[in-house]
Amino acid sequence: MPTLNINLPEKKYPILIKKGMLNHIGEEIKKIYKNKKIAIVTDNNVEKIYGQRIKEQLRNDFEIKMIVVEPGEKSKSISVLQNVYEELLDFEITRGDLIMAFGGGVVGDLTGFAAATLLRGIPFIQVPTSLLAQIDSSVGGKVAVNLPKGKNLVGNFYHPKAVFIDPELLKTLDNRFFCDGMAEIIKYGCIRDQNLFDDLLNYTKEELFEHLEKIIYTCCHIKKSIVERDELDTGERMLLNFGHTLGHAVEKHYRYEKYTHGEAVAIGMYHITKKGEAMGITEKGTKNFIKEILCKYDLPYEMPPMDQEEIIKTIGLDKKNKGQYMNMVLIKKIGESFIEKIHRKDIEVLI
Missing domain, CATH: 1.20.1090.10 (Dehydroquinate synthase-like - alpha domain)
Incomplete structure (x- = not known):
């Protein structure tokens, strides 16, 4: 399995690239996370295609909650972020739990920023489903939402615990x-x-x-x-x-x-x-x-x-x-x- 490791002074994490990774995602997560709760943030398009599959991979070992947003750049907003916060709190998430960004760049940026700011920081992982997210936005720790005056104006540097890349997911991309x-x-x-x-x-x-x-x-x-x-x-x-x-x-x-x-x-x-x-x-x-x-x-x-x-x-x-x-x-x-x-x-x- 091609693997890269991001090595920063205060953070180290792996980027794993493997066709069919989604079929073993639970096994990979268990290697880096020992608690039970996982909140999955995704969008409607990804949920329709892969929602059931990822639930099947995780539900035997984890307590999961799926948070679904509308696809597209407009979901990178303060109002959608507020809704994500509310759903995470309804799940009674703690700083010892895990959030998964399961989608493209918008979902990754939105989820990462929610993870960075709620309770002053909750661990998260990236499972990018678009080509753009797999080769760029899921790596490097930039997370953000947009304002009416411009893109990514409210953001942070907050790195994931891991990035799991499955190129097979690109087969369903328009x-x-x-x-x-x-x-x-x-x-x-x-x-x-x-x-x-x-x-x-x-x-x-x-x-x-x-x-x-x-x-x-x-x-x-x-x-x-x-x-x-x-x-x-x-x-x-x-x-x-x-x-x-x-x-x-x-x-x-x-x-x-x-x-x-x-x-x-x-x-x-x-x-x-x-x-x-x-x-x-x-x-x-x-x-x-x-x-x-x-x-x-x-x-x-x-x-x-x-x-x-x-x-x-x-x-x-x-x-x-x-x-x-x-x-x-x-x-x-x-x-x-x-x-x-x-x-x-x-x-x-x-x-």
Whole structure:
């Protein structure tokens, strides 16, 4: 079983990747958790497909409660968080019990933040069911909810006890949401691994699925290495947000309805690379490679109609900003990224 270990000064935990993991999830949990109560937070879509299976795997050894939220970004809200708190308290959960995030990135972020804050911290595990969550959001300890003014503005760094990744769960993903996750894999290629980028560009669909376990491992390994060096996102970890600053602005403008997270990030990656080329700090032709790979995986690349002032206002709230400067992630070429510090008054050049 491919295994990675996150090693931080005050926290260590495993990332286990195995096809069919869900069929043995109870056995894996018993290795790290000795009490009985498990609260499972999931969404309607995942519950309909896998709810019964996970109950069957756990009910002989654990007392379980299923908390189900609506799918989609709008569930990463203070109001839904409040409801999750109430259900956890109705379950009489304690700091010695366990919470499971069983879903995609939204469920993982929401559940992780609930675990981090209720009773000042309850242990939790990640069992990601989407490609995006398996290769990115379930790893690294960032948990958050959104506010009307922007995405992930209320959050914390709170790491799980373990991440259990079953690539078999991706077989039931709608093609649009599989491609949503591909945007984040492409991001890893852009910022750190040209070989991964080239492989993705050349794979047939069959080859992609054949190599999926390896791809998940590669992405998790890149993120693990970066997080271990910069857990609190003050330097190198910002590179993982390539395409995200503009992407978050796109998501918010369209009220999280028109574009998925990955689609918005795809737009952000292409746009910022196009601007980088125009400024002479990104190798000529890079934007064409990104456009080609985005088109291959049915992802958008052109910035949709948006008011420039609105974009500037939204990215002004970005968590990577420091004082009068905004930290923007660009690439020199595929596989090589850097952070450009730009004064707020000059940000128009990148919009």
